[in-house]
Amino acid sequence: VTTASWLFLGSVAFLVTSTLLLVGVSHVASRLRAADSDLFPHNHDAMALEAGAGIFNSDDWDIVTRETSREFARKFRYERTVLALDWLRLVRAEVRRLVREHRHAARVHTGIRTVDEAKLAFEFLSFELSTAILWCLVVVRGPIRAARLLGQSLDSARELRRIAEGVMPNRGSSLSGIVKTNS
């Protein structure tokens, strides 16, 4: 058995696992969407919505899990998940519309700069990727646990940044940029 065969087998296994994971997550998401969808009005500005902070806030979730039955908590989590997914959809749609408008305008601008366009595309891609990860987390763990996980990841990133700054005090990094945005 050659190295190429192992590489081939590994790639196939990776592809199968990723496909199964994707199918599983989309199945759960479509089940969640089936009951309620488009909860927020279509013409609403997602950035102006105050719902986001409330959806991921854990205060009422703590009360529900402490004071009510398991069945009620399950239903509560379900409703909250549907709401979170719809809010996320709205935020993503808003950003996509913004970038689409930019691209339509930029494609005819003679003063366009390739490097700036590449940077913007990268920023948009990282936004899409992070919201996709958040979307998967919300589907699998529910909005409250997803937010906690996100918080823990950011805390870890902040800790890493502190360590990195200790090693290289004068160097900025992309990691520190991400953490700075949040703090």
Added chain:
Amino acid sequence: MSSLALWLSGPALQAVLLVRAAQGKFLNRYKFFYSYVVWVLLQQIVSLWIYKFRPASYALAYWSGEAVSVLAGCGLVWEAYKIALARYPGASRVARNVLLFVFIFAVTRILVHASNTPNWIPGKTTLETELDLRVAQAAMLIVLVALFAYYAIPLGRNLKGIVYGYAFFLTSALVNLGLRDFLGARFQSIWHYAPAASYLLVLFYWCWALWSYAPIPQPSLEPRLEADYETLLAKTRGKLSSARARLLRDTRP
């Protein structure tokens, strides 16, 4: 018999493509594409003749013809770039810079690869050389298609057919060449049929896409009218970063 049918269907479909374009008077609109079709048609006819009457020279004729086909394919990609982006100076500028970068990268890669061979020949075999060139061509086409998609450039049925048909042809050529290189003689029996069969599929698609002239549609959306690019970029980046900050703030538990 099936082999002969494959050999004959190709030139027949190419002749149909040329006749339709001549009838519709749009040969001149896609000069490089139809030059490519004429070249492949001639190559096939001459190859068939050599195969029958001068079999000893067939390998040389085949690989020399393939080298010219690669160059003609580059012309086809260049034509797609010129026609599709003619109305979009911004996207055209980005495409030119990115394609130049990819081209320099691909040529450097081939030269570095070639410098490692004892006789300073790009690739140890003709097969490897064609594989290298096709990879470079595919990379450029992928970049171009990605830019068309990113800037939502309308292509129209004709140009879409040319670009996607050629992309399919390149993909199948890469798979064929890669498998021939990797499996060696074991792939020889399939090697005789696979490229011709996949090219036949491409020709059917081209016949459908270029049956009649279809102009490139006008852009449907009116662009935002910022005076300069800096203002436009600053506004978009500002809004994007505020959306990201908002998302991070709102998802705090």
